[in-house]
Amino acid sequence: MDISPISLVVAATLLVITTAFLRILYVLPFSSPGWNIKHARNELSHMVVVLGSGGHTAEMMSLLRNIDPRRYAHRTYIVSSGDSFSSGKAAEIERNVQSKHVQFFSEPTKAGITHPITGTWELMIVPRARKIHQPLYSTPLSSLWCLIGCLRALYTISRTSTVAPHEYPDVIITNGPATAVMVILAAVILKLFAMAPAHKMKVIYVESWARVKTLSLSGKILLWTGICDTFLVQWESLAKKINGTGSRRQVDWKGFLVE
Secondary structure: OOOOHHHHHHHHHHHHHHHHHHHHHHHOHHHOOOOOOOOOOOOOOEEEEEOOOOHHHHHHHHHOOOOOOOOOOEEEEEEEOOOHHHHHHHHHHHHHHHHOOOOOOOOOOOOOOOEOOOEEEEEEEEOOOOOOOOOHHHHHHHHHHHHHHHHHHHHHHHHOOOOOOOOOOOEEEEOOOHHHHHHHHHHHHHHHOOOOOOOOOEEEEEOOOOOOOOOOHHHHHHHHHOOOOEEEEOOHHHHHHHHOOOOOOOOEEOOOOOO
């Protein structure tokens, strides 16, 4: 029995689509039974923090005020190119974090230096996804360039991990800048193509405290795609509005997370 070329093409296409669909279901968190990220308390972890600019960075400093560097022994801060404010704040975050756990603290360790108690931290620069007042027609190109930069950054981070050499980070935490969407998308792509394990780079997204009634554009995109493992909002009314009366919780509310 002869099989026509068209039949072979159709069969191959269906096979590729089915395989891709099953891979997406396996990788993305919406197919998992729970959205919570669980780690053993004594397990060393590598955390990636995406810093925005201005208010985003200020909120992130508050979010990380109680981070235990003895648990998150490797901390990587990703900032956009040209954002000297956030680059400086990354060092300030480290000063605050390390000062709580080092006796006779004087100065924080420099990026790339390992401390026996507080581990190590580093700063990664990626292209900016969208500049202030940038025309919308040029945004797709700059976003693509940012995505490529994020892919390279996450790969580089995995090569330099001190917690687990040659392994990707455990957690990505962000609170909404446009670059964060590209970082998260890069993580999904790496897992989708099996370049990174599906259990790595779990995403915690914290919506800005300023978002009382509606989500930010980044939040809307990330919630719609369902690629965050944990999605937190800081207003109970917003959580109730989004979750509605459905049986499946879309966002979580834990109270105000910034001070």
